[in-house]
Amino acid sequence: MATALDTVREYTGHEYKYGWVTDIESEVAPKGLDEATIRMISAKKDEPAWLTDWRLEAYRRWLTMEEPRWQKVTYPPIDYQAISYYAAPKQKERPKSLDEIDPEIRKTYDKLGIPIREQEVLAGVAVDYVFDSVSVATTFKNKLKELGVVFCSISEAVQEHPELVRRYLGSVVPQGDNFFAALNSAVFTDGSFVYVPKGVRCPMELSTYFRINAAETGQFERTLIIADSGSYVSYLEGCTAPQRDENQLHAAVVELIALDDAEIKYSTVQNWYPGDAEGRGGIYNFVTKRGACRGRNSKISWTQVETGSAITWKYPSCILQGDNSVGEFYSVAVTNNHQQADTGTKMIHIGKNTRSRIVAKGISAGRSDSTYRGLVRVLKSAEGARNHTQCDSMLIGDRCGAHTVPYIEVRNPTAKCEHEATTSKISDDQLFYCRSRGISEEDAVALVVNGFCREVMDELPMEFAVEARKLLAISLEGSVG
């Protein structure tokens, strides 16, 4: 517990910690989006014709689509022509070793507390670093290669494993899935690609660190993870961005595919710049994440800690196709000041004896709004399906809002679905008890909040759990009293 208390103290009065800008020469495409921009991105990445066509098809679909408005968030209309769709740190060639990475970029990651080199040596986590639109480094590649695990940027995968990319790209989130996914499919620039071969248990956590740096750009990364039969992989994702007064768009797509007996554990600590206390600036985080449990006994587990972004619009979902497959969703969403979060999950039960578990914790403070929006759908074929959903909201202060919008649709009588939700505040009794034991009010709040989120935090890999606990405390600072 000491860590939580310390961090509250440590960060009191601090603003967003990752708000600086790296001064680095980048190559930024002119603003605006049309077919030429897409061809340019595709050409820059030296992509095969099928991918260019795939992007163009997505773009044409996107043109016919309407931006979704059903979510409980408000923001001024986005001018999609005022965004630059490609920004890359200038670099002659992809570095062959870590030493060749631009020192400025390395400094950036050092400042973020994730020194590229050190991480590799000490933590034993393989990391892919995505800076603005492109992947700048991937560590531990060789070690993974021995096991046949492919972990690289998606641009590299397109070159080196086109058959895998072509087979699986868009198979979970099709081009026309939704407005932002279509936009991403048209303009995605980079992201991570993971393939774990049959029967391999990936020996280390794979991690991607996303950083938006350039101004007036959008980040559109695409992640594709394939776990072949009997394999296991744990993947971590972290993100930060500089502090700017304008809003920046981040529209990513993540696709997970788990075949027979495979398991994917996907953890996110999302800490994009949330805007200042008056609600100026911040990232619009409009992300489509979906996993398909294609095989029997497969499992996909999403864990997310959402503390950043001005607006979060994100529903990591599981399509439970294989018999006995399992989907899990653990989420903590913290909103403060003027942040808005509309997040949740979808569990689509198709196979027999499929199980899903949802634990969503929302904490709202300041003038923020936090919404859980979820769908549990049991199709006729899902004999013996089982779902348990728990959504708890906590309000800190009387200017914020917490909302729960679950949809439960059941078409099979053998299914059992349970949903429970509560809304509460930090009770005076709890605070009084802590205060009477000599714990300051701020510490007491941190204590209660950490307890409230514990169920989710326990699901995070250790390295992330520490970071997440710190983030939680920072996000809520100044919200009490």
Next chain:
Amino acid sequence: MPTARAVEPVPELLELWATSRAYLPGKGPVPGLRDAAFAAFREVGFPTTRAEAWKYTNVVPWVNRPLRLPPRDVPGTDRITAWFAGGVKARRLIFVNGHLLPELAHVGGLPGGVTVRGLGRLLQEEPDRVADALAELDEPRGLTALNTAFASAGAWIELQDGAALDEPLQLLFLTTATADSVLCNLRNVVRLGRAARLHLIETHVALGDAKPLSNVVSQVRLGEGAELRQDRVEIGAAPAALIERSRTVIAAGGRLCRTVATLGYGLSRHEQGVRIVGAGAEALLNGVFTPTGKEHVDTQIRVEHAAPSCHSNQFYKGVVDGRSHAVFAGKILVERAAQKTDAYQSNNNLLLSDEAEIDSKPELEIYADDVKCSHGATIGELDPAALFYLRSRGLPAALARSLLIFGWAEEVLERMADEATRLQARRAFLARLPGGAVLGEP
């Protein structure tokens, strides 16, 4: 103009309006109000499943068809008296096919401060007052606007401050076999003054295999400390459709206790809005829906807490069988000012058939921090252990099932305040269960 979320009415409905508008009751401001309402209806159209509130209910085939205004019909008295409830002293208004039958009304000798009138007469006699009341429910909803345009019958119930009706008041709405393709637009207005008390029974019955559409709108207002108990049963043959929109506003210290049993109707949609505007008020909403065959039941509840220290509880159960489709969408909204709110909701469902579907959407929208709000929803089948227990005591399988299902629903039915209504609901419920008749009179 209607968008993808709405459809244009069929030409027959426009014709119906053109030919009948001159004959609808009401003087003074009423015709203007009707014209405006119909124009609003043309503007919004009928909702499609693209509209969030109608996501699971395709109402278009039920409402957008050639409909006619109902002819008067007086069925045999025994068919009416069978549905009497509330005890021998109960007051009663009877509506058949959307017409009030004044000769069968029993509302004489009411205590002071209590008014019970038919809306049709009142539209002629006090058009200004009625027009004001109708205009209160000014919502951009196609079906509500359609109701305002055509409303010619309904109950007008008014209790002055401190008035009380000790015996229940029953509103009996019947549609008969002659009511095929008729459109019954009923409008009820219930107003309780300060500390007034009323026990209201609403009985909706559809007889025969006619395919009428009852489009009901009710406006209820409870003054400070007023108390309204409301028991409602819907017992209808499969082709009939009943759509009701009700809006209840409760002032400080007011208390609403409503229990609804939906036992039939091909389409039953009940949309209840309850807004609590004064401190210390309470709203209890109980309900059970038991669709079977190809029936479709849709319950939409929205409880708005706009004042502090209030209590609300939604307690809904479903028994979903056959090829039916049940929808429950309940929402609790707690506004900023409504600190110290206690609001609960539960929706538990038994899904009994492979062909049936249940969609539950329990929703919370909270803007105040010092509140206790929770909801729970479950969907499952009968407990095999309980079934086994009953079978081991010698009960045949069908009967054991029926007994368990009955026990499940009874938890709601027993909350009805009026015994006769409770019995009617039980009897209708048991008749729908295989072997239920054996369980007999409970």
